[in-house]
Each structure stands twice: as structure tokens, then as C-alpha cells.
Amino acid sequence: MAEPFKNFIDRALVERMAARLAAAGPGFDAAAFVHQASAGLEALELKARTLQLCAALEATLPADFAAAADRLDAAMAGDDGLASWALWPVGEFVARRGLATPERALATLRLLTQRFTAEFAIRPFIVEHPALVYTTLSRWAEDPDENVRRLASEGTRPRLPWGQRLTALVADPAPNLPLLRRLQDDPSEFVRRSVANHLNDIAKDHPALVVDWVREHLPGAGAERLALLRHASRTLVKKGDAAMLALWGHGSAFEGDAVLLLAPSRLAVGETLSLSLTLASRASTPQRLVVDYRVHHVKADGRRTAKVFKGWKLELAPGASVTLARRHSMKPVTTRRYFAGAHRVDIQVNGSVVAGAEFELAL
Incomplete structure (x- = not known):
């Protein structure tokens, strides 16, 4: 049986976080962080563990968000910097404390997503600061790092599992379409898979839009785009959508x-x-x-x-x-x-x- 995700956020991780944050500069109370973050941790489920570590960060990082973000950036630097599950509560902290200074917060999320993922943390910024976020994501869609490019698709998915539902984008996914057009032929399969899942999300609410997308992009598609479009079509194919089935050569009734x-x-x-x-x-x-x-x-x-x-x-x-x-x-x-x-x-x-x-x- 696979290890439960909650077990990755344990006291050992808390102590590693404290050590990295303390090494990032003077003035961090590592003992207070460990005490608050680890109290009763074993009895908590995954989300509760994440929120408890986030609360410990709020209690021990500077009240000024820019100063806190500077320390977090420094703690993530290097091969032994904060990474993986340690960054889930960091993303939660940025989403809570950074909304008033979104430019600075997005800069930290760009670093964070290269070491874990910022797909959950960026969603409150999409809701509160859509113009700034989409301008930033348009630039990130050309980023040299595949993780940053993927965030432009994954972070804006209307129905991202485990993530805050973006109800405005469920109703109208149009703001995301230019990003998906730029990313669907990305050299990284990691990015292309996100685009496919994103289109499949859209298909649950706007099937005709995704049928039209496949109709437009299927002719002459190479193997990589073909795989993306098939994966993006999966929900409509399973539902028996006649238009989508016809595009894939399965439109005729069984004789x-x-x-x-x-x-x-x-x-x-x-x-x-x-x-x-x-x-x-x-x-x-x-x-x-x-x-x-x-x-x-x-x-x-x-x-x-x-x-x-x-x-x-x-x-x-x-x-x-x-x-x-x-x-x-x-x-x-x-x-x-x-x-x-x-x-x-x-x-x-x-x-x-x-x-x-x-x-x-x-x-």
C-alpha cells in the first residue's frame, strides 16, 4: 500500500524547514517554529497538517510580506533548499499573506513551482488579480523552465482536483484559451499533459468548445499533439458525444x-x-x-x-x-x-x- 501523503509532512520535515529558514538569515526563531508546527502533528490529516505548518510560518516569519518572501526565496535556493512537501504550507502562506502585494508573491510562486508546485497557491491570485496574473502567465508560458510553463496551464484549470474551483472560468474559460494554444505543442510532455487535462476540464461544462478545438487542431497533427487531443477528448468520448466520436472516426452506429x-x-x-x-x-x-x-x-x-x-x-x-x-x-x-x-x-x-x-x- 502506498504511503499516505500526510506522512510526508512529519516532525522531521518540520525540523528541516526550521533549519533552512534559520540558515536563510538572522532573526528566525527556529525553536518556536518547530514547537508550533509539530504540536500534535501525528494526529492530523494532510490538510490540517499543511494549515498548522502555515500557521507556524505566519507566527515566525516577518510581518512584512516582502521580507518574509525574501527569506522563503533564500530558503529555497540551492540543491539542499526547501523542496517537495515542505513547500505545500509555504504556498499556503504566500496565498494568504501575499494577496495585498501580488507582484512580489508571484515572484516567489515562480520559484516555488520549480521545486514542488504552485498550482493551488496561485488560484486566489487569479480570483483577486486576474489582469496581473494573466499578464504574468503569458510571460511564463515562454519560461525556460517546464514547471513554470506548466503552471500557466495547471494553475488556471477551472476544476483542478484538490484546488479551489475557479467558478468564473467554469462559466467562461475564454481567458485560458490563448495560454492553451501556446502550450499545446510545448516540447515537454509534462506541460502537454496539463493542457490535455485542462481541455478535458473545459469539456465537462463546454463540450462544443472542446469539440471545436479538436476539429481545428486535429488535421495534420503529429504524434505528440495527437496524444494530447485524445487525452483531452476522453470525457466526451466516454459520454458518447456524437460530434467528438465522429472526429475520431467512430461516428457511425454499430451495424x-x-x-x-x-x-x-x-x-x-x-x-x-x-x-x-x-x-x-x-x-x-x-x-x-x-x-x-x-x-x-x-x-x-x-x-x-x-x-x-x-x-x-x-x-x-x-x-x-x-x-x-x-x-x-x-x-x-x-x-x-x-x-x-x-x-x-x-x-x-x-x-x-x-x-x-x-x-x-x-x-
Whole structure:
């Protein structure tokens, strides 16, 4: 099992932070920082640990933000400078204390993102100082450091996981589009992946905009841009968006017969459901197919809500048949609570449901 993220913010990290901040210049009370930052730390979850270290920084760094930022910049310098998880509370500190002096704060975030990430810390500045931030990000999109270029995309994602939702950009992502145009062919895969995820965020609220983006940028795309556009299309493809499927050559309805078998017909939470799907073509030409499946989970009030899971991509020859198999786990996950009752699985081919079957889930 992977190490919980919260364990990376421990007393040893607090002591390393104190040592680096003290070495950055006179006047830092390292003992007070360690005492406040580490008090009861082991009992706290990740966010609470971050906020406690941020509070310790507020109590021990200079009240003048520029002076505090100077110390933080110095503490980040060098191969042994502050880096990685130590910088999450630093970013929180900058986001809290730097809003009144955004130019100085953004300069520190540029350094910080090269050693960890400033994608969360920059979001309050986008809300409070959009003109300044977008002017800065336009410059950062040409920065020699890939981490800074990535921040121009990742920090402005409307629905960034774990991050403050940028409701104005959810409603209208237009301010971000010039940045994405400049970055979608970036030499760094790290940057391009962020652009793909950003476009996929936009697709959840403005599907037609992303369909138009792919339509514009797909012709003549090289392998790297092609991979970016595919990743950016994933939500709309899973939803069966007809326009997006057509752009990727999967716009035609399936011509043939589909039979879905589920086994067992009754299972308990924690067990595994087996799917067996047979597709038989009745077409006279090959068919390019995107095959996904939707599980309709029973909710507490008895309603069923669907979640799409990726299945298969294939080309089915004229008159041919194929059997596809998948094992679907019903083990508990943190993002979904299971309830007993009749669940349903639908098969979606090129965006249209072609087969379905039900199974009973017991607790």
C-alpha cells in the first residue's frame, strides 16, 4: 500500500524547514517554529497538517510580506533548499499573506513551482488579480523552465482536483484559451499533459468548445499533439458525444448484434463481476468501434446513477464476430458508497447503447 501523503509532512520535515529558514538569515526563531508546527502533528490529516505548518510560518516569519518572501526565496535556493512537501504550507502562506502585494508573491510562486508546485497557491491570485496574473502567465508560458510553463496551464484549470474551483472560468474559460494554444505543442510532455487535462476540464461544462478545438487542431497533427487531443477528448468520448466520436472516426452506429452476459447474477460488495460481450457484424465494410460500459449504481434513495468505464477500441471486419471480456471489481472505494439492489450494466458502442443486463448486489 502506498504511503499516505500526510506522512510526508512529519516532525522531521518540520525540523528541516526550521533549519533552512534559520540558515536563510538572522532573526528566525527556529525553536518556536518547530514547537508550533509539530504540536500534535501525528494526529492530523494532510490538510490540517499543511494549515498548522502555515500557521507556524505566519507566527515566525516577518510581518512584512516582502521580507518574509525574501527569506522563503533564500530558503529555497540551492540543491539542499526547501523542496517537495515542505513547500505545500509555504504556498499556503504566500496565498494568504501575499494577496495585498501580488507582484512580489508571484515572484516567489515562480520559484516555488520549480521545486514542488504552485498550482493551488496561485488560484486566489487569479480570483483577486486576474489582469496581473494573466499578464504574468503569458510571460511564463515562454519560461525556460517546464514547471513554470506548466503552471500557466495547471494553475488556471477551472476544476483542478484538490484546488479551489475557479467558478468564473467554469462559466467562461475564454481567458485560458490563448495560454492553451501556446502550450499545446510545448516540447515537454509534462506541460502537454496539463493542457490535455485542462481541455478535458473545459469539456465537462463546454463540450462544443472542446469539440471545436479538436476539429481545428486535429488535421495534420503529429504524434505528440495527437496524444494530447485524445487525452483531452476522453470525457466526451466516454459520454458518447456524437460530434467528438465522429472526429475520431467512430461516428457511425454499430451495424450488428450485441449480447452481454454477466456472471454471477448475484454478488456481494467486495466480489468481482465478469462481463462477456459478443459483437457480431452485419456490415459490408469494416467498423471502427469504441466500446465502453456503464454501471448503473443504486443510490440510497433507490435511484440508479450511471458511471462510464473504459472498455475496448477495435476494428470489426465485415461479417465477423468477437467476444470481449472484462472483470469489474465491486470492492469498496473511497469515492463511491455501494447500496444493495438491482444494478445494471449497459454496453455503449460509438456512443449508443446496444446491450444491457442486470445483476443483484448484496451488502
